[in-house]
Amino acid sequence: MVLEKVIKEINIQSEYKSFVEEYTACLLSEFSGKVHSIYMCGSIPKGTAKPFKSDADFTIVCERPEDIDYDRVSCLKDQILQKYRLVTKVDTVICSLDDVRSKPNEWGFWIKIICVCIHGTDIGEEVPPILISPEFILDLNSDTQEAVDRVRGFLSNANDETLKSRYIKGYSKRLIRALYTLVLEDTGVWQDDITKMKSAISDYCNIDSALVDYLYACYLDSNVDVEEFLGIAEEVYSYIEKALTALMEESSVIK
Known part of the structure; x- marks a missing residue:
């Protein structure tokens, strides 16, 4: 596709x-x-x-x-x-x-x-036509770990409330985007609307919907407890990491 x-x-x-x-x-x-x-x-x-x-x-x-x-x-x-x-x-x-x-x-x-x-x-x-494939999804996430580590570090050390709010919003969006890449083969389209991303994740991804709802709520209103947010974010990223590892193994078998 x-x-x-x-x-x-x-x-x-x-x-x-x-x-x-x-x-x-x-x-x-x-x-x-x-x-x-x-x-x-x-x-x-x-x-x-x-x-x-x-x-x-x-x-x-x-x-x-x-x-x-x-x-x-x-x-x-x-x-x-x-x-x-x-x-x-x-x-x-x-x-x-x-x-x-x-x-x-x-x-x-x-x-x-x-x-x-x-x-x-x-x-x-x-740029040649871009086909949705496991390799493409893996390439899209090639910098996800680096980006997540960077924002986590910024957030852990931020003292200014405005900065904390900005990092939480950005971190939430990054994780939702990564989750959306995992359902691209189901949707067949790239969404840049985060509400539509969330809806597609709920429809096609088997992650606990409460975690996605929490991230989405933090994206809309990032005035939340930092430690609680980091715990939820870590749980979501762990899911993403496992899904990408499985995708990598699947891609290797196909080759």
Whole structure:
């Protein structure tokens, strides 16, 4: 089964258009000649963003990521957020043309399926059709353990309540996303709506639904006890880890 693009056409709401245009122009001006293309994903390009609730997700594709000074990107993000307060946060990911071309089930998937091109030539069109398979699901989760370990460490050491809330929300989303990858062969589509992800997990995954409900509740309202959250998160990740190990063994047998 071939995955289809999440956002088939750009539909940016009027209140976000000047924000997207200005931030894009700032990136192109700051890194003149170094940017191949710029992409967005999430609610803003889909036309479902909610002022003062939705964030913005950009991806810069370039020949050499080291040419893009991330400190300067951070400064540009801070400046644009001061002007456009209806946007809660701006995330900007940087990857190379080679990443997209050589890692079709990772960066290729991100650019071809999740994102939509808002400037430049869409490198995602060079990525071959992406087939849902055990190998693809394993590739999608190749960095899950690293990401989970990193966020767990941040959360365990965070003293600021705002940071704790952000890490809990991010950790919850990451685990729900990983659980969703386990049911991709059942759904046949990639969902970027976390509510729909949760629904599909409930329909097709045999994990205790109470654990998924808890993560979803934490994603919506992350004002929870950190120790309790970490315990539940560990239980969920243990399930994911076992499922991925079984998938790896199954894939090895098929080969």
